[in-house]
Amino acid sequence: MNKFKYIKVLNNRQIRYLSKEYKDNLYIVFLHGFMSNIEGEKPQTIFKFAKKNKLGFLALEYSGHGKSSGKFIKGNITKWSKEVEALIKKVVKKNNFILVGSSMGAWLSLNQFKYFKGQIKGFLGIGSAPEFLQNLMWKKFTKNMKNETIKKGIYNLKHGNYEYPITYQLIKDGRKNKILNKKIKSKINVTMIHGSKDEVVPTSYSRKVLKLFTKANKKLVIIKNGDHSLSSKRGIKKILLELDKITSNVA
Structure with missing residues (x-):
């Protein structure tokens, strides 16, 4: 079992996280969805992928989620985005990283571009749900x-x-926290993966995210009959395949 860690940030909020730290390597930062945690299939499999490829890794549970402190009903997008920012500064530090955002995690990922534009070298969205x-x-x-x-x-x-x-x-x-009216000029690879049978978030949301990026190398992958979480073996396989393409393209 992977060893979870705890760190205190922003007014003593105790945040649970999972990491593999390197001094100078590229990192993958995984951000989970609404009322989710980091014990699921996606964060665990992506963590294994990072270790296998000698990449740094960070996944965290926002306050009120999983085993992190705080009440869910006290949380919001601003608060959770700031927690993500704080953890990236403490764990990833000055290293470059790729964001992987699942559902609400894609919204929180988009919010990080204003803090770490130069360090973000790729973005993979899974059933992205901004706004x-x-x-x-x-x-x-x-x-x-x-x-x-x-x-x-x-x-x-x-x-x-x-x-x-x-x-x-x-x-x-x-x-x-409106984001769909913004423009992001990062020259990076941006891939959105969405299930064609997603009953929670329409595939149009992934298209909306791609429109935000004016200079990126953009790609939309629709998984036939895929649901919202894409945690099936087929879904995970496709996520890892696309993630591998993004990480391989970072110089």
Whole structure:
């Protein structure tokens, strides 16, 4: 079993993370999705890939996720993006890195370009979901759901077998983190992978992300019959294949 570590950042938030550290190597930074953690198939397999290829690696659980401290309902995109920034500064330091963002992790990844533009040498998105709070949640809420969220400050959204506590502050903070109207001029390889049967985030979101990059070498990979998480053997195989292409192209 991989050894998880803990580090205190930003007002003593205890963040759990997984890393393989090198002094001068290229790193892979994996950012998980909404209410997820770093024990899943994707972070674990990508960690093995990094070790095998002698690449540095960092994956972290944002506050309120997994075994990191804090309450989920106190978190938001701004807070989680700052935690990612803090961990990259502490673990990756000045090394170059490739971002791998799954679902909400792709949104947090896009937020890192304003801090580490020169260090980011590639970006791989998996079922990317920037601005999902407004566009895929709030806009689909009924009037009653919206009223309850505003009045009580929270709405417990049932989706499949899960229940998501959606706070009004989370929705409002999401609006402050608009990214789809920005332009990113990094000359890097950007690959978006999306399942054709993703019932959570439409494939159009991956296309929207690609449009942000004006000078990148861009690629969209649609996995036939693939779901949102792409954690199946076929999905993981494709993710590693595309990740290998990106890492191999970094000089």
